[in-house]
Amino acid sequence: MAQHDMIFSGFGGQGIQSAGMLIAYAGMLENKFVSFLPSYGPEMRGGTSNCHVIVSDEEIGSPILNSATALMAMNRPSLDKFESSIVPGGIILVDSSLVNRSSDRKDVKVFEIPASNIASEMGNLTYANIIMLGKLLSETGVVSFDFFEKALKKVLPERRHYMIPEEMKALEIGMKY
């Protein structure tokens, strides 16, 4: 049985919740069982934002994760907080434009991607989360490229569909990084 337990974390405004939701949506479109659990309440008022996403071949028990197979950390506090939650053999993705340290973990795969810098160069900082997701897709295969595009169509409001080709370009950059 394949199950991906993922934690997405960063500052509010970095598209953390959207990133998690896109993966959950794509998983659902691929006919997998999915759950998406946002952090809520006072926790989200301090400017940090995280969510737990599960994509599984089987019915999902608890949507809350005590440990995860993948972490996408888009700021330093996120890495500090969740680094130890990743199971051996799991992966940690770090936006190295914003996180000024490396992970000490030797039993997981760590990828440092300057996603925010790349996105800035592309002319739109909001693609940083998509670039990170690209690497998540290529490393874990949690969802496919095609279904990710389908999910974008579902999640983005119609008036922003014109952005999809650029978003997919950002995804590819991340996948190849």
Place this chain on the structure above:
Amino acid sequence: MGEKILMKGNEVIAEAALRAGCKHYFGYPITPQTEIAHYFAKKMPQYGGTFVQAESEIAAMNMVYGAASAGARAMTSSSSPGISLKQEAISYTACAELPAVVVNIVRCGPGLGGILAAQCDYFQATKGGGHGDYRLVVLAPSSVQELYELTVDAFNIADRYRTICMVMGDGMLGQMMEAVEFRDTEEKFETDKSWATTGSGMKREHNIVTSIYIEPEILEKHNLKLQAKYAEITKNETRVETFNCEDADIIVAAYGTVARIIKNVIKTAEKDGIKVGLIRPITLWPFPTAAFEKYAEVPKAFLAVEMSAGQMVEDVRLAVNGKRPVHFHGRMGGMIPTQKEILQKIKEILK
């Protein structure tokens, strides 16, 4: 069935209510259920209904009392501290035999407590809450899909029996997103509401909706009528899911979010050669006593797992009636019991 949509539990509750023909929602903001109000506020105009943000939880439930008196499908929602405030009007609504739906997305208490998921309102929901001899039908969904289906059912049960139906989820179910598939149309229980205070039109005697019966003989008679109705509900509406119970070494009783975790535990335990069964009450009241009676002598022991100090476990003990030991494992304060700790508890019990 339509296509699968990824939706937040709270929003699904509101969407389900709209599909069930609820055009009158009265609420007051409180975490972690406020998205229900957001959804209604946005959608109600399309449905030609009314959304009122009340001055308090007390007022909101009294507005439901009024709207139900007038014959409408009406609903309010809140989370634990807010549900406490609604208890006065819940008791009146029960006595006046008004159909209404109340949603409680439970958070951890007591007091203001915290905003994370808990199951600490079981007593309040199933054993009273307000004053007097009354019952609520309490539905306990354990997935976003079930939030949808049971919310629709809640309106039908409420109308069928002229009773209050509570949908009791928790902060996690309310906040999480899962796939949900909506039916094209909902089956609506059609009932005669000629008792409603809609204005007599000068065509009939005036209708009266009341919860006061000063004469003891009349009030006792009214109570007996309520009790007969609750007996009828118990007979017809008790719902339960049993899983893996035949020849189980241990049967776990759990509802809502916790039942999901138990399903994972069952798989893990199997690898260790332990057969774990699950009895998941879907109606917390009426409690599915018969399911426990049926399997009472199958396992070595029962274990109730709850996000509380031990509330449902009392009903499990009553149902098992001394035939087997009934153990308890609970977490509080917004902590979620983990698979690991539950499995450990099971192993201790079976040792």
Place this chain on the structure above:
Amino acid sequence: MATVFKKPHALTDLPMHYCPGCTHGIVHRLVAEVIDELGIEGSTVGVSSVGCSYNNYLYFNCDMVQAAHGRAPAVATGIKRVHPENAVFTYQGDGDLAAIGTAEIVHVAVRGEKITTIFVNNAIYGMTSGQMAPTTLIGQVTTTSPFGRKPEIQGYPVNVCEMLSTLPGAVFVERVSTHDIKNINNAKKAIKKAFQVQLAGLGFSIVEVLSTCPTNWGLDPIQSLKWIEEKMIPQYPLGNFRGKDLEV
């Protein structure tokens, strides 16, 4: 034979339970006459509250709903929102409206809910046997202010009309009295206008009716009428606070 006086159709035949000299019966009659005159009995829903008039659902011939203590404005809101075409009124005493139900009455006015409230102010809790109400006068002896209401201990009387008339949603606000024929006639005019304001969809309307409680005041009926005139009116001046010139 010419009929010179008859019971309004909107009142049932049941004998009322009120004490001798209590003016609740007069207020009921005025509301019923207005319902008759406007021809709205079949489309009116009344909300009874908790207090001496708790069971006036038996006395009015229109559809009636009994509400919890203080909650009548919230219940009326629910009823009105389901059938906006109906006339909805609450009938509340001073304990119900100005103590336990303060939030509900203020917010029904804040929302400008299109309902009418008949507020019977007799400066005391009648049904529970003469306790101090928020509207009890300074110096007034009650079972819970046995030495007379003292501002330094129990604070001051609440002037509901003055308070509510600061809210834009309360479009018609008037205080009337039942202590003589002239004032009873004025009371009826105000109640009628309050219903008309509602029917015109203009907003919330309230009529405060100064009323007697001979039993708990310890006065006979005639003395009680005088007491309204001499003691209550100086604290609760009669008149219109809002909506005098509304065209309805």
